[in-house]
Amino acid sequence: MSVTSAKSEARIASAEAAGSAFRVPAGLIGLILPLGLAVAYEFAVRAGWVEGRLLPPPSRLIATLAALANGGELWLHIGTTMARVGAGFFFGSLAGIVLGALSGVSLLSRQLLDPTLQALRAIPSIAWVPLFILWFGIFETSKVVLIAVGVFFPVYLGVTSAILSVDRKIIEVGRVFRLGRLAQIRRILLPAVLPSTVTALRSGLGLGWMFVVAAEFMGASEGLGYLLIDGQQLGRPDQIMAALVIFASLGKFTDAVLVAISRPFLRWQDTAAIGGQPQEL
């Protein structure tokens, strides 16, 4: 689509919005449901219709978050968890990209590596926990390794299949222009696999966030997962929910960072999704 037609469509959209009293900016539509429910629940608790002890109302949640933030405790937990996810994501995706690239580019490495990795993948990753604790102790190493294992598989699989599905037709373009092996990789393979690699990294990151919780359940004295367990033991659902909200925000935020970093390199893509948002078909 050309820039001008996109602009004129935007103009039409905003003209429609001005003409209709019910039109809400697109980004805000998604807020209606959660905000509406929150306000309704808050109201119900205040009116005394529900007790709100096991499910604290939004005002209590906000107060808890504020208290945690003021005490400085919150930043410690966030920092610890972020560091764990960051390290696990780094090592896991590095290994996933390297081994995935090997498997994708060379038949021999694929025949050598893939069956073993596929077999390991069949083990639910959380099941590694006891072994990792025996091997690496209960401190940081075992946590980071577990997260890295979780990140590794989607990245490995995504990169391998991205390389294997590069169109033979554009590889032939490289051959006609007599590109050497390195130039073939740099000028054709890398750009061609970039979109699926970003997708693979995003699912890896998602799993990283999942696994950091498991890792912090297995004995931690700080971190958002610790906050969850601590809240359970103290019988404080508000603290648990505060941790959940932070998990959600951080997960979304780190994913958005990944997307933002990769976007300039993926502008050329001709897909139905524009600006990360799928269009209505």
Place this chain on the structure above:
Amino acid sequence: MLSIRALSKTYANGINALAGLNIDIQQGEIVAVVGGSGCGKSTLLRLIAGLDLPSEGQIRVDGEAVTAPHPAIGLVFQEPRLLPWLTVGKNIAFGIDQLPPDEQRRRVAQALVLIGLEGYEKRLPKELSGGQSQRVAIARALVAKPKVLLLDEPFSALDPVTRQELHGQMIALWKAYRPTLVMVTHDADEAVALADRVIVMAPKPGRIADEILIVSGRPRDHLDDSFGMARRRVLSALDLTMKPGESRLNDKIAAGAGSWW
């Protein structure tokens, strides 16, 4: 300058795509290869381009044997095959990145003018129409200044009007760069409009059924008598190749239409 001797290709699955082809092509000549589908036209071009190896026989360009993609030989595929992440300008320059940047820019600018896409240099392939993409693909092959440019049904996916337009541009490009052109097509009109010589191929196994010389100058008038005659000869030669069991194909055509030899 391009010589093809006893060229045969049998694929791994046993299909005999080409059997004993001999072709000699002069510098700057435009040769059209026509034939029904499956008679080995694409196979022939892929062998000349060095993308596949022949089972038997030899291809030489200026005396040099072709066993791998050769700098003197360019190929335009049936689809544009542009790299979607490169702009039009960078796609055109794809094969000449070893040249100094100034020279690259000069050649790209010149090619953009010739294909009528000035001002499109910074566009991405997704913003182009099919005809525009194919023109960029042709420019990409031409800026490397190959002595021989092979085109595999380059216009077959386009509508007749666009195709007509591209014929004109093709001749303009040929005049600017003077490559030897070997163009596969399934359109007799296209062959007669562009070529100095039309090679008609027959299938199973792929072989040359007839060659027709077109002597008239360019541009050619489609309504002209000699155009119509040449076109009819190509069509009747094609017709014969479609009929099974024509063992003495060449003789019949030679007797009927007074072939060029």
